[in-house]
Every structure is written in C-alpha cells, then in structure tokens.
Amino acid sequence: MNEAAPITVACLDLAGTTVADGETVHTAFAEAIATLGIVSGTAAYDRAFARFHESRGGSKLAVFRSLFAEDRAQAANLAFEHSYDDLVDRRGLRSVPGADDALLHLRAAGIRVCLITGFGRGTQARIIDTLGWWDRVDLTLCPADVPRGRPWPDLVLSAALRLGVDDVRHIAVCGDTANDMLTGRRSGASIVAGVLTGAHDRDRLLTAGATHILPSVAALPGLVLPASVDDALAADHG
Structure with a gap:
C-alpha cells in the first residue's frame, strides 16, 4: 500500500x-542487424548485442543510431519492426x-x-x-x-x-x-x-x-x- x-x-x-517477451525482441534485433551484414560469430555482432542489452528499455531507433549512420539506422529500425510483426504473426503474443x-x-x-x-x-x-x-x-x-x-x-x-x-x-x-x-x-x-x-x-x-x-x-x-x-x-x- x-x-x-x-x-x-x-x-x-x-x-x-x-x-x-519470449525472446521476440532479441530475435527481431538479430534479424534486423543481419540485414546490414552483422551476423552471429563476429565481433561486430557481439558489440551490437552488448549495446542492445545495455540499452534495454530505451528507444530502439536510438540503439540503432548508436551503432550505425543515420540511413543505416533507419533501415535497421524498419527491419526490426517488420521482423517483430512477423514474429508476432508466427508465434503469437x-x-x-x-x-x-x-x-x-x-x-x-x-x-x-x-x-x-x-x-x-x-x-x-x-x-x-x-x-x-x-x-x-x-x-x-x-x-x-x-x-x-x-x-x-x-x-x-x-x-x-x-x-x-x-x-x-x-x-x-x-x-x-x-x-x-x-x-x-x-x-x-x-x-x-x-x-x-x-x-x-x-x-x-x-x-x-x-x-x-x-x-x-x-x-x-x-x-x-x-x-x-x-x-x-x-x-x-x-
């Protein structure tokens, strides 16, 4: 009280x-950065996920802006939103x-x-x-x-x-x-x-x-x- x-x-x-969440956000983020060529097993992937975990709760676009130039950040954010929607379609919410x-x-x-x-x-x-x-x-x-x-x-x-x-x-x-x-x-x-x-x-x-x-x-x-x-x-x- x-x-x-x-x-x-x-x-x-x-x-x-x-x-x-059920790891939906994590998966959508991985799929988004993969569209920019950043894949599991690389140093760039590890750096991106370190930033992702540190920034949980913050603006997703701001996270991408901390990793990429503006045009690539916008592309990654759009990919994230599309991936998240697709995961919701497939896995439910x-x-x-x-x-x-x-x-x-x-x-x-x-x-x-x-x-x-x-x-x-x-x-x-x-x-x-x-x-x-x-x-x-x-x-x-x-x-x-x-x-x-x-x-x-x-x-x-x-x-x-x-x-x-x-x-x-x-x-x-x-x-x-x-x-x-x-x-x-x-x-x-x-x-x-x-x-x-x-x-x-x-x-x-x-x-x-x-x-x-x-x-x-x-x-x-x-x-x-x-x-x-x-x-x-x-x-x-x-």
Missing part, C-alpha cells in the same frame, strides 16, 4: 513488464500473467494508465491491437512523442502533462529494465517499481533506482492502492 502519496497515474512498460487484471484493477480504482515503450508507434499499436488493450488504457506514448526516450524522464513527464497530474509524486512507474528505473526516478515519481519478468535482475534494477521490486506487474495494484480499495476490487474480480 502507498501511504506517502495517492497514486493517480501509472506508467507501465510493455515488453517484459506487461507483455511476455501474450500478456504477462496477471497483467490484464492489473490494468483493469488500476482503472477501476480511478488510476489512469499510460503504456510507455521504446518501440516505434506502429509496433506499439500492433501489440495493443493484438492484446485488445485499447479499452484498458488512457494513454500510450512512444519515443516519437517526446524529445528524448528513456532513460530520460520525458515519457513520464509527458504522461503527467497529458493526463493532468497535479504532482509528479502521484505517479507510479513500473518496468523491467534499468532504463525504466532511471526514467521513473528522474521524473520524480514516488513509486518506481522494478519487475522480475523481463530483461534485468533485482540488483540491476535496485542499482538504477527502483523503490520497490515486484515479482510481476500483477502485484502493482496491491502496492499502489489503499488496502480497503485493493481488497474490495480483488473481491469483485474474484
């Missing part, structure tokens, strides 16, 4: 936090267990939900379409919506402005990467919860500034809602 500040907005990450109920639980309690991501807008929309989540959220934001993606605070602060937050301490941020934690702390959110269903482990999340560590996003409502509200909603959904 959060006693310090009432939470009115929850900013939740997608892949690894609310959406089960599922939410993290309990994520769907968590979204419903938060919104039923009057907390507005913003889904934020490092994916491009088209990929983000494809995920929400596939999961049928448009009626589960109040706002979606991607790197194209802000001057800077994660780890900068712009996505969370943009959500605060668009959703009319009175105080950034009324925001909870939840994610699975160090960049998610940095974004939350830099934005001033009072709750910056790291989940153990994605890219980074407990120590990495805590080092990056997590205020709480949760087994999954399913535990977030219990953290941010007053106990009486949480118990009542749990009973309704039971």
Whole structure:
C-alpha cells in the first residue's frame, strides 16, 4: 500500500513488464542487424548485442543510431519492426500473467494508465491491437512523442502533462529494465517499481533506482492502492 502519496497515474512498460517477451525482441534485433551484414560469430555482432542489452528499455531507433549512420539506422529500425510483426504473426503474443487484471484493477480504482515503450508507434499499436488493450488504457506514448526516450524522464513527464497530474509524486512507474528505473526516478515519481519478468535482475534494477521490486506487474495494484480499495476490487474480480 502507498501511504506517502495517492497514486493517480501509472506508467507501465510493455515488453517484459506487461507483455511476455519470449525472446521476440532479441530475435527481431538479430534479424534486423543481419540485414546490414552483422551476423552471429563476429565481433561486430557481439558489440551490437552488448549495446542492445545495455540499452534495454530505451528507444530502439536510438540503439540503432548508436551503432550505425543515420540511413543505416533507419533501415535497421524498419527491419526490426517488420521482423517483430512477423514474429508476432508466427508465434503469437501474450500478456504477462496477471497483467490484464492489473490494468483493469488500476482503472477501476480511478488510476489512469499510460503504456510507455521504446518501440516505434506502429509496433506499439500492433501489440495493443493484438492484446485488445485499447479499452484498458488512457494513454500510450512512444519515443516519437517526446524529445528524448528513456532513460530520460520525458515519457513520464509527458504522461503527467497529458493526463493532468497535479504532482509528479502521484505517479507510479513500473518496468523491467534499468532504463525504466532511471526514467521513473528522474521524473520524480514516488513509486518506481522494478519487475522480475523481463530483461534485468533485482540488483540491476535496485542499482538504477527502483523503490520497490515486484515479482510481476500483477502485484502493482496491491502496492499502489489503499488496502480497503485493493481488497474490495480483488473481491469483485474474484
């Protein structure tokens, strides 16, 4: 339960936090750089993946820009989005267990939900379409919506402005990467919860500034809602 500040907005990450990744992002990245001639077993491949793992949670286009000149970065990003869509077609897409109920639980309690991501807008929309989540959220934001993606605070602060937050301490941020934690702390959110269903482990999340560590996003409502509200909603959904 959060006693310090009432939470009115929850900013939740997608892949690894609310959406089960299943190595889809990893595979799409490998296929994208392969289109530029960077393949497994080469030093360039190892360098690219070191950068990829370090940048998890950040803008995918920004990762490619850190590796390639602009034209090649744009080509790699387009290849990544096409590969990700194809993988979703072939493998399907599922939410993290309990994520769907968590979204419903938060919104039923009057907390507005913003889904934020490092994916491009088209990929983000494809995920929400596939999961049928448009009626589960109040706002979606991607790197194209802000001057800077994660780890900068712009996505969370943009959500605060668009959703009319009175105080950034009324925001909870939840994610699975160090960049998610940095974004939350830099934005001033009072709750910056790291989940153990994605890219980074407990120590990495805590080092990056997590205020709480949760087994999954399913535990977030219990953290941010007053106990009486949480118990009542749990009973309704039971």
